Amino acid sequence: MRFAVSFFVKYLFSLILLSSFLLILPIAATSQAAEQKHAEQPPMRFIIVRSSLCQENCPEWISAEGRITADTPARFRKILKKMGDRKLPVVFRSEGGDVDAAYGMGRMIRKAGLETAVGGTRLNGCLVQDTLCDAAIAKDGTAAGYTYSAGAYCFSACPLAFAGGTSRVASQWSFIGVHQITTIYNRVRVSYRIEYKIVNGKKKEISRKEIGRTAAGQSSSTKLGKKANAALTAYLKEMGVSDQVIDMMMSATPDSIHIVPAADALRTGLMTDMLAYNEWPGMPLCAPDAAAETVCRRHPAAAAPVAVAAPVVAAAPEAAGAPAFKASAQNTAEQASESLPKTQPMDFLLMSNGNCQEECKQWISADGDITPDTPARLKAFLETLGGRELPVVLQSNGGDMDAAFAMGRMIRAAGLETSIGKTQLPNCPKLDPRCKTSIAKSGPTEGEVFAGGGHCLSTCTLVLMSGMPRIVGYSNIGLVRPTTAEYTKFFAYFDEMGVSGKTYETMMLGTSIERGNIVRSQALELGIINGIIPNDEEPGLHVCGPEARESLRCPRKAEAEIVPATASVN
Known part of the structure; x- marks a missing residue:
């Protein structure tokens, strides 16, 4: 009996232990490495915005600004439900975030048939420091405002969501950036009662x-494993984007872009x-x-024309097909000409902005092609100003070179x-x-002026360089290479x-193109311009008051020296 009890105690008792195990659990892959170091942007928010730059039938869009987090797709799903059957473009301004969430957003955008764009949104009444201020958003979550391209960005995981658009657009003043995907691993110590x-x-x-x-700490890796690589490749293929984008991503470390x-963005889709x-x-x-x-964009990617043979039995196939192709090309050209401004x-x-009975800002709007008689019209216009020195804001594709020379000399003299x-x-x-109908019959015409969307191309730049000062914001500068006969003048x-x-x-000898676009740094170096308009200002809109800081626009006037009269001695 003792043996039996002893056996039972020795072999049938239970042992209770407390054990701890270290598990390494990967969290969702993220391509926003800097997100660990700082969180400059809050989580992405969505606002349905109506354009404030028109009176009726105004476009609307979905403003999507902020970091993409794990719950961003759920919040985006709510805005889609609120939007109903409307197909509003999604305008992104984001530093990136969670890759899986970006995949989810992109697929929702594609399924809904929405367009995407890179840009920022500024709501009416909001300051530059807080362009999406809560005070401008109605109780139903909608607002009025406008978008801008200059300085807008879609970085890191954002381009993956952006790729979901049926049409994907950006301007030359905005940025799309990619880098390596970073997978973050959380170390967790788990305790069990066993x-x-x-x-x-x-x-x-x-x-x-x-x-x-x-x-128990974190670790990270930029190695794109088989599973992650397969998921990324499949997603890009699903969106019609070349997998060459992966090479671009892998070329930049997580702390760069x-x-x-x-x-390249157009070539890869x-x-x-x-x-x-x-x-x-x-x-x-x-x-x-x-x-x-x-108000809409009228230049989608043109499909290749298809020649349709006319039902004429006696005609040869080439002759039958030619008229149909020619008519198609002619219609396309007519549609294109109708779509351009x-x-x-x-x-x-003479333009003004503000209440001129108190304080207003005025400028000369010079818009259109430069023709041989443009200098005469400029001279007549300047005579009506009575010697006032107002800034000239140019918007032109260029034109006659000799006329541009004459205009420039006239502006420099004034x-x-x-x-x-x-x-x-x-x-x-x-x-x-x-x-x-919007031009005042007498006096200045009320209006607005913006650097974004402005352009001064070809011989217009010859007029631009005559200014005292000559300054630009986020506008396009271009200049034609002169012919050999024109070099001297x-x-x-x-x-x-x-x-x-x-x-x-x-600089021009190093390129094979006839018209060169000049970036602002080159224009400054060459002296074509001698200043940059600050981001919070627009061309032509400036008042130099007594408290204005010294700048190219407001040079400090030297105080007149008091010279004592020389005594005359007889």
């Missing part, structure tokens, strides 16, 4: 219960189109039956400031931005305006 039973001298586990977890040039100078993020593609005054010879308008900007008249349709004008003709000639 019960064993000893049978025949061996431990046999009979129960296990978790009793606690404690964090690879800015994708527009040409990450973008489907570039915004034109007079288009803005959130502007939707035009429907086939859209009226001329509809009207061009006209340059005219000059000591006027020059800049580039898009002057916007109230209530004018997109295709006729200079509509006569071309560079003589450069010398006259204090611009380095030799430096420009060297």
Whole structure:
């Protein structure tokens, strides 16, 4: 009996142990490495915004700004439900975030048939420091405002969500950037209550219960494992984007960013189109039956024309097909010409912004092509100003070179400031931005001016470089290479305006294109411009009061010296 009890005690008792195990649990992969170091952007929020730049039938879009987090797709699903059957573009401004969440957003966008764009949104009444202020958002979550391209960005995981758009657009002033995907691993120490039973001298586990977890640190890796690589490749293929984007991503470490040039973004399908100078993020593609005054983009990627043989038996196949192809091409050209803003010879308008009985800002809007008679019209216009030195805001594709020389010399003699900007008249349709109904019959015309969307190309830049000062914001500068016969007078004008003709000639010899776009840093180096408009200012809009800080626009006037009269001695 003693033996039996002893055997029972020795072999049939239960052993209770507390054991701890270190588990390494991967959390959702993220391509926002900097997110661990700082969180500059709050989690992404969605706002349905209506354009405040028009009166009726105004476009709407979904503003999507902030970091992409694990719960972003759920919040996006709510905004889609609220949107109903409307197909509103999604305008992204994001530093990235959770990759799996970006996949989820992209698939929802594609399923809903929505367009995407890179841009920022500023709501009416909000300050520059808080462009999406809560005070501007109605109780139903909607707001009024406008979008901008300059400085907007879609980085890291954001391009994956952006890729979901049926149309994916950005402008030359915004940025798309990618880098390596970082997988973050959380180390967790898990404690269990484990019960064993000893049978025949061996431990046999009979129960296990978790009793606690404690964090034990983190680790990360940028190695794209087979599973992650397969998921990324499949997603890009699903969205119609080349897997060459993966090579771009892997070329930049998590603490850097690879800015994708527009040409590469278009080539790989990450973008489907570039915004034109007079288009803005959130502007939707035009429907086939859209009226001329509809605010929309009218240049989707053109499909290859298909020749259809005419039903004429006696004609040869080539002859039968040719008229159909020619008609198709002619219709396409007519549609393209109808979709572009009207061009006209340059005219000059005295513009104002504000209440001129108290304080207002005025400028000369010079918009249109430079023709041989443009200098005469500029001279007549300046005479009406009575010697007032108002800034000249240019918006032009260029034109006659000799006329540009004459305009520049006239502006230099008058000591006027020059800049580039898009002057916007109230209530004018997109295709006729200079509509006569909005021009004042006498006195200045009320309006607004923006650097974004402004352009001064070809010989217009010859006029720009005459300003005292000559300053630009986020606008496009371009210049035509002169012919051999024009070299002498071309560079003589450069010398006259204090611009380095030799430096420009060297730069142009390094390119095979006839028209070169000049970035602002090059324009500053060459002397084509001598200042940059601050981000919080627009061209032409500046008042130099007694408290204004000294700048190119507001030079400090030297105090007149008091010279004692010389005593005369007889």
